[in-house]
Amino acid sequence: GAVVSQHPSWVICKSGTSVKIECRSLDFQATTMFWYRQFPKQSLMLMATSNEGSKATYEQGVEKDKFLINHASLTLSTLTVTSAHPEDSSFYICSAGILAGGEETQYFGPGTRLLVL
């Protein structure tokens, strides 16, 4: 199946610093990618939809200025957590969709674990 990678796989940073997470579709082009956040023992929550060449669409309650999303190419989307605080510590997962054979299938990256001290 299609492969989606994320980098870094984990990151520890000091409070107040910014962290950038990359999401890449390795063997296909993705015009749309999705960013999710997962807190311990909870489900995935959609944060925003990343559209290549245009602004991201954010879900209600997600701060646009805090979580900057850039979809510079058809294979790369980045999520930057600006001025990170301990409450931003979470597991961030991206996904990209493929339409094949009339079916839409979403493939997920391996996730990035962020710990803000």
Add this chain to the structure above:
Amino acid sequence: SQELEQSPQSLIVQEGKNLTINCTSSKTLYGLYWYKQKYGEGLIFLMMLQKGGEEKSHEKITAKLDEKKQQSSLHITASQPSHAGIYLCGAFEANSNSGYALNFGKGTSLLVTP
């Protein structure tokens, strides 16, 4: 907004036993995905169901979509320790401004004992 409820929340079964996980939606389902997640890792796509009555299999895992009941069930036959993990169902929410992004249930944690 759409809510997906999974049951049971957790499950412990003996190796070799069969089990079923259910996912019930509060709204009409427009495609239902099943994923498996191991703690701290990404999601592994299992299968997608699109039509009412559709049934698909992936190795020893079978899933079925009951459109009328707004429900999908995931059945594992002759469970093995490798089946352990968290099973998540995801579905599109109609009229979402996120296009075909997925809403997820809270997951069912499965442990298979020797």
